[in-house]
Amino acid sequence: MLLSKNSALESKDNEIFEVEESIAIQSELIKTMTTMVNSKAYVNERNQMVPEARCRKQANYHVEQNNKIVDEELSDWESKFFEVDMDDLHELFMAANYLEIESLLNGVTKRVGDFIKACKNVEVIRQTFGINNDFAAQQEEEIRKLNSWNHI
Amino acid sequence: MEKKVGRKKIKQEKQRHDPDDDNNPRNTSSSRYSDTSGLKDYVFHQIIPSFMYIWKHDQEKSYKHVDVPKSSAKNNMDPNDFISHLPDDILHHIISLLPFKSAVRTSFLSTHWKHLWKEALLDSVHDVITIEAAITAITSFVDDFDTRHRPRNKWGLIFELGHGRGSLVASISSNSSLKLDFSAGKQEFPMPFDLFLKMNIAPPNRLSRRYMFDWLLEENHPSQSEQPPSNTMRVKSLHLISVSHLSNMAVSSLVPKLPFLRSLTIAKCNGLQSLQIKEAKGLRKLVVLDCPHLQSLSFEGSSLKSFRYRGNLVSFRFRGKCNCFPLIRFCECGLLLDDAMIDIRQGALTQWTWDFEIETPFSRGLRKGNHCDCANKYKCFNSILRSIKDVQSLTMCRWFYETTMCKKLPFSSRCPKYYLSVLELWWIDCSMERESINALLCFLKLCPNLKRLNITLDPKCYNLPSTGKFSTSVIVPDKLDDLKVVKIEGFANEEKENFMARRLIPLFGENNPVIISKPNGKCLKHLVKMAKLEKKGKYPYKFEMVENVDENFPDHVHINI
Numbered sequence: 001m002l003l004s005k006n007s008a009l010e011s012k013d014n015e016i017f018e019v020e021e022s023i024a025i026q027s028e029l030i031k032t033m034t035t036m037v038n039s040k041a042y043v044n045e046r047n048q049m050v051p052e053a054r055c056r057k058q059a060n061y062h063v064e065q066n067n068k069i070v071d072e073e074l075s076d077w078e079s080k081f082f083e084v085d086m087d088d089l090h091e092l093f094m095a096a097n098y099l100e101i102e103s104l105l106n107g108v109t110k111r112v113g114d115f116i117k118a119c120k121n122v123e124v125i126r127q128t129f130g131i132n133n134d135f136a137a138q139q140e141e142e143i144r145k146l147n148s149w150n151h152i
Numbered sequence: 153m154e155k156k157v158g159r160k161k162i163k164q165e166k167q168r169h170d171p172d173d174d175n176n177p178r179n180t181s182s183s184r185y186s187d188t189s190g191l192k193d194y195v196f197h198q199i200i201p202s203f204m205y206i207w208k209h210d211q212e213k214s215y216k217h218v219d220v221p222k223s224s225a226k227n228n229m230d231p232n233d234f235i236s237h238l239p240d241d242i243l244h245h246i247i248s249l250l251p252f253k254s255a256v257r258t259s260f261l262s263t264h265w266k267h268l269w270k271e272a273l274l275d276s277v278h279d280v281i282t283i284e285a286a287i288t289a290i291t292s293f294v295d296d297f298d299t300r301h302r303p304r305n306k307w308g309l310i311f312e313l314g315h316g317r318g319s320l321v322a323s324i325s326s327n328s329s330l331k332l333d334f335s336a337g338k339q340e341f342p343m344p345f346d347l348f349l350k351m352n353i354a355p356p357n358r359l360s361r362r363y364m365f366d367w368l369l370e371e372n373h374p375s376q377s378e379q380p381p382s383n384t385m386r387v388k389s390l391h392l393i394s395v396s397h398l399s400n401m402a403v404s405s406l407v408p409k410l411p412f413l414r415s416l417t418i419a420k421c422n423g424l425q426s427l428q429i430k431e432a433k434g435l436r437k438l439v440v441l442d443c444p445h446l447q448s449l450s451f452e453g454s455s456l457k458s459f460r461y462r463g464n465l466v467s468f469r470f471r472g473k474c475n476c477f478p479l480i481r482f483c484e485c486g487l488l489l490d491d492a493m494i495d496i497r498q499g500a501l502t503q504w505t506w507d508f509e510i511e512t513p514f515s516r517g518l519r520k521g522n523h524c525d526c527a528n529k530y531k532c533f534n535s536i537l538r539s540i541k542d543v544q545s546l547t548m549c550r551w552f553y554e555t556t557m558c559k560k561l562p563f564s565s566r567c568p569k570y571y572l573s574v575l576e577l578w579w580i581d582c583s584m585e586r587e588s589i590n591a592l593l594c595f596l597k598l599c600p601n602l603k604r605l606n607i608t609l610d611p612k613c614y615n616l617p618s619t620g621k622f623s624t625s626v627i628v629p630d631k632l633d634d635l636k637v638v639k640i641e642g643f644a645n646e647e648k649e650n651f652m653a654r655r656l657i658p659l660f661g662e663n664n665p666v667i668i669s670k671p672n673g674k675c676l677k678h679l680v681k682m683a684k685l686e687k688k689g690k691y692p693y694k695f696e697m698v699e700n701v702d703e704n705f706p707d708h709v710h711i712n713i
Contacts, residue, residue, distance in 0.1 A: 086234070090234040090235075093234070093238065093242075097239075097242070105242070109242065109245050109246050109249065110249060112235065112246050113246050113249035113250055116246070116250055116254060116258070117250055117251065117254055121257075122257055122260040122261060125257075125258075125261060126261060126262075129233060129234075129235045129236075130233040130234075131233045131235065131236055131261050131262050131265075132233060132262060133261070133262055134262050134263050135260075135262065135263060139263075140260070143259060143260060143266070144260070144712070
């Protein structure tokens with residue numbers, strides 16, 4: 001079995017993760033950086049500072065995500081993986097956004113979408129996500145009337 | 153130096169047309185990002201400066217990394233609310249994953265979300281500048297709208313019409329309704345116009361037995377021969393919002409192209425003076441709301457079941473055309489409404505009529521003729537009564553009832569000629585003085601089957617000074633056997649609520665009176681019988697705040713329109 005090259009990623013709080021290069025490349029950001037540095041020669045490579053405090057947790061998740069290659073397991077695992085609370089979801093979002101990992105972002109987006117779908121009405125959605133209702137009462141009334149066509 | 157060279161920027165500066173939100177600048181960023189951006193800056197400048205020049209952005213990437221901007225302007229978003237801070241592209245993605253109804257509902261969440269669904273789900277069209285061309289584009293969009301295989305999650309079009317004509321938002325909902333919203337345009341001085349809609353509705357299924365004789369008399373309808381393929385959208389309801397003098401011609405040209413229309417809604421059309429709807433054979437539902445300059449409404453159709461109106465009392469003229477073979481005695485033609493909302497709390501125009509001819513000469517025997525001798529049969533309650541005879545969900549304003557009540561109509565001493573089939577009633581008044589309560593109780597005598605009663609007091613409602621018509625006729629109201637609940641809303645204080653409750657309790661007869669009050673805002677109070685008060689000999693009923701909203705008593709169907 002070929003030894004895949006490992007890249008070492010350092011996160012903001014100075015923790016170093018060793019990940020297989022093929023996994024690290026899932027992140028577009030790292031991929032671009034790696035290409036630029038022309039790091040193929042290095043086995044252990046210390047790439048760069050990844051200045052995201054959340055990257056620490058995220059990198060763990062990411063690694064685990066990519067370790068499961070089998071499809072059936074993957075969909076099960078993914079649904080469990082994303083059953084986290086709002087704060088964690090938020091961190092995943094930030095990390096996925098920053099590191100440009102498409103599959104992770106899709107997963108989180110889908111999860112948020114499922115959350116919204118599951119909420120019975122607008123008030124519940126607001127409570128779940130902590131959205132502040134900054135409509136004036138009249139505006140709200142107008143919008144409700146404008147959108148009543150959807151339900152009639 | 154710009155630190156994000158090459159990164160794709162999203163359209164953060166895009167103007168959203170929303171004059172309401174001028175005071176709430178929307179910004180998808182928050183201060184949370186400022187420190188990380190700064191650090192990134194440091195990193196990139198110190199450690200990887202060379203990358204700045206050679207980072208290329210891959211245009212074909214399906215995933216768009218979006219630039220999370222630094223916070224600059226103030227915003228009204230809760231710092232704990234992370235989802236609204238997400239970049240717009242991601243929010244669009246989330247919205248596009250939702251079913252259509254949920255997606256439209258997100259516009260209620262906050263001012264930031266108000267227009268996101270439109271950006272996510274509607275195609276923006278920029279090269280169309282006339283309304284007529286827009287209508288043509290909409291028609292072809294509808295024709296091509298394949299309900300099962302839609303390649304992209306696009307549910308409509310937004311047209312930016314130039315020359316100050318604003319924008320037109322056309323969206324299709326999953327329940328086959330097409331909405332044309334012209335309201336984003338700036339219309340300072342609404343010019344008066346008349347809307348003339350000639351429907352072209354396909355006749356009902358010709359194989360159904362009751363219409364067997366239809367085809368003998370009916371001319372060849374051009375749309376019958378071409379049935380659209382089954383996957384395409386059949387627009388069943390059309391909603392027209394804020395039609396103006398600029399768009400009325402285009403709109404009238406659209407209507408004949410919707411042969412499967414069952415419901416028509418016209419709302420908020422400033423400047424609309426007269427509305428004429430002809431040949432609306434299959435139209436089941438007509439809703440006209442909030443058209444402040446409307447003076448007359450004329451409808452000619454044969455299967456109208458629901459009519460909902462909010463605005464001034466204008467000249468109504470409804471004709472039920474029956475095309476059935478003359479020998480059929482029991483056809484279903486005619487305007488047999490089962491849902492009527494007559495919310496005319498804004499008052500009446502000087503010239504108004506209520507001209508409902510619901511029966512055709514051939515059907516339903518010979519029960520016609522005016523029983524009342526009053527001078528103007530179009531303003532007499534008798535004719536109104538006949539037109540709402542079979543209505544099950546009714547909204548009525550007290551002043552309308554009182555003003556049309558003719559003294560000659562038999563009441564109290566004799567049985568009324570007609571009973572209404574009303575099951576749920578929404579009664580609107582401006583205040584509940586003794587006389588007004590008498591009027592309500594008098595009306596309730598006509599509603600023996602009533603199950604749910606909603607009473608709303610709106611101080612802005614037109615106030616007809618009491619005419620004293622009802623003072624002698626009602627002392628004790630009849631018991632309503634089926635009455636389950638009465639909901640009252642808008643009463644000024646508890647004393648008035650209690651007064652009302654006292655008069656309403658006899659309606660329940662033997663049953664437990666259920667009266668729910670909604671003074672203002674969202675808390676509900678139930679009428680409770682206090683045993684200890686009863687023991688003391690005092691009036692035992694009181695309104696108490698209730699923790700759980702009782703789901704068994706839904707609101708009247710017209711209340712949230």
